[in-house]
Amino acid sequence: MATYLITGANRGIGYEFCRQLQARGETAIAVCRRAAEDLQQLGVQVEEGIDITSDASVAELRNRLEDRVIDVLINNAGILKRVTLENLDFDSIREQFEVNALGALRVTHALLPNLKAGSKIVLMTSRMGRPKAA
C-alpha cells in the first residue's frame, strides 16, 4: 500500500481520489484550504489551511509532513475561468497560471524531500493547459 498526497482534496476530483484511495486501503493525505464536512468524515489525514499560491502556506505543509515519504503526489488543485481572445482578461489568465502552473510547481518543489526514488508526480491538466483547435 502506498501513501498519496492530493491537493484540492476538498471537493470534486480531489475528494473522489481520496475516497477511492481510502476505500482500497491506500494512505491518502488530503490537502485543502478548508475541509468540507464530507472530507472530514472520510477518515483520511487532512491538512487544512494550505493555499498552493502561497510560499508560506506550502512551506507550512512541508513542515507538517516532516520526514513522511510520499509515493504519489497528485497535483490536482486547479481553477478554470473562461477567457476568449475576443474578450481577454489578463488578470484572470495570470490567476489561472498562478494556481494551475506555478501552484503545482511550488508544491512539487517544496515536497521534493518527501519524495523518494520511484515516487510519482501527477499533474492534472485541464483545458487551460493545452491549445484548442480552431
Ligand SMILES: NC(=O)c1ccc[n+]([C@@H]2O[C@H](COP(=O)([O-])OP(=O)(O)OC[C@H]3O[C@@H](n4cnc5c(N)ncnc54)[C@H](OP(=O)(O)O)[C@@H]3O)[C@@H](O)[C@H]2O)c1
Ligand atoms: N472536472 C473536469 O471535467 C476536469 C477536466 C479536466 C481536468 N480537470 C482538472 O482536474 C482538477 C480538479 O478538477 P475539479 O473538477 O475537481 O475542480 P473543482 O471541483 O473546482 O475543485 C478544485 C479544487 O482545487 C482547489 N483549489 C483551487 N485553487 C486553490 C488554491 N489556490 N490553493 C489550494 N487549493 C485550490 C479547490 O479548493 P476550494 O474548495 O478551497 O476552492 C478545490 O478543492 C483541476 O486541476 C482541473 O483543471 C477537471
